[in-house]
Amino acid sequence: MPRDVSTPAGARAVTAVAPAKINLHLGVGDLRADGYHDLLTVYRAVDLWERVTVALVGGDSADGVGPDDDEVIVSGPGADQVPTGRSNLAARAVDLLRTEAGVQARLSIRIVKGVPVAGGMAGGSADAAAALVATDRLLGLGLGRAALEERAARLGSDVPFCIRGGTALGTGRGETLAPLLHARAEQHLVVALADGGLSTPVVFSELDRLRAEHGADRRAGGVEPLVEALAGDDPARVAGLLANDLEPAALSLMPALRRTLRAGAEAGALHGMVSGSGPTCLFFCADREQAIAVAAEVSETGVAREVRLTRGPVAGAHVIDNPQQTPEQ
Numbered sequence: 001m002p003r004d005v006s007t008p009a010g011a012r013a014v015t016a017v018a019p020a021k022i023n024l025h026l027g028v029g030d031l032r033a034d035g036y037h038d039l040l041t042v043y044r045a046v047d048l049w050e051r052v053t054v055a056l057v058g059g060d061s062a063d064g065v066g067p068d069d070d071e072v073i074v075s076g077p078g079a080d081q082v083p084t085g086r087s088n089l090a091a092r093a094v095d096l097l098r099t100e101a102g103v104q105a106r107l108s109i110r111i112v113k114g115v116p117v118a119g120g121m122a123g124g125s126a127d128a129a130a131a132l133v134a135t136d137r138l139l140g141l142g143l144g145r146a147a148l149e150e151r152a153a154r155l156g157s158d159v160p161f162c163i164r165g166g167t168a169l170g171t172g173r174g175e176t177l178a179p180l181l182h183a184r185a186e187q188h189l190v191v192a193l194a195d196g197g198l199s200t201p202v203v204f205s206e207l208d209r210l211r212a213e214h215g216a217d218r219r220a221g222g223v224e225p226l227v228e229a230l231a232g233d234d235p236a237r238v239a240g241l242l243a244n245d246l247e248p249a250a251l252s253l254m255p256a257l258r259r260t261l262r263a264g265a266e267a268g269a270l271h272g273m274v275s276g277s278g279p280t281c282l283f284f285c286a287d288r289e290q291a292i293a294v295a296a297e298v299s300e301t302g303v304a305r306e307v308r309l310t311r312g313p314v315a316g317a318h319v320i321d322n323p324q325q326t327p328e329q
């Protein structure tokens with residue numbers, strides 16, 4: 001049974017939200033010795049949110065507590081596909097800060113999904129980001145953003161960006177961020193969810209296989225023209241510069257996505273592409289009106305499990321005082 005987490009925030013429970021990410025540019029370099037690929041990416045946070053409540057549930061033990069003692073409750077679309085044991089990224093985030101603080105307390109972690117599960121939009125990373133921010137507040141640790149992002153990088157390549165939000169250039173394995181503060185123009189897009197998910201490591205491996213077989217396909221190229229275009233307010237110019245090196249691998253593993261991309265193009269979207277490692281597809285639009293029209297048309301074709309409207313950029317992970325509150329944009 002879910003525990004009561006309606007006690008005042010700051011006392012026994014804290015709720016934080018974290019946004020989904022998309023990659024406006026995702027350039028994938030070679031496979032490194034550590035199993036990761038060097039990336040050059042432009043991240044953008046969009047207004048689909050994960051909501052994580054971390055609560056003290058007592059049962060403090062001098063023998064020590066670990067992730068197996070915590071309670072993880074997941075609800076919302078796709079919740080049944082999210083692990084609730086120690087492999088849950090939010091549970092690992094909570095345990096990391098608790099161990100570091102030397103706190104012996106059992107915690108309850110309640111996750112409400114708003115980001116597609118295994119969809120290439122960093123839903124699990126957003127859970128970890130929100131969990132870090134909530135636990136920092138709950139345990140009164142007072143870690144600054146830089147310290148939280150350093151812990152975030154240990155949990156996953158996309159977790160630091162889910163804390164940061166906005167629009168940022170990502171390098172390394174994606175965890176090293178430089179904010180693109182000038183990239184302010186609002187962007188409207190349609191998110192088309194697929195049946196089933198794709199595993200990120202499997203998609204990266206498929207890209208390695210395709211490159212070994214057919215030669216290096218590094219379509220994404222340089223990022224400067226996009227970074228420059230993001231300073232302006234011309235959605236068509238930005239749309240013409242979007243690129244994702246992982247797309248051929250996602251399409252190879254899930255060829256049905258070609259139909260989804262075609263449906264978006266036929267509906268008049270400025271640009272369609274696979275989101276990150278997929279299988280979610282994104283359709284970039286000139287404005288909200290066009291996004292509404294594209295969403296309706298793609299939905300009608302029946303190629304997607306679900307179609308949602310979204311926009312970016314939005315803020316990164318933050319605590320909300322009232323669990324019903326709408327996230328800051």
Ligand code: C5P
Nearest residue numbers: 035036037039156157173174200201204
């Ligand atoms: O960092 P994260 O745990 O989210 O990455 C999941 C997997 O995705 C990695 O284990 C790796 O196989 C792949 N990956 C990669 N290069 C990156 C990021 C992720 O190959 N830059």
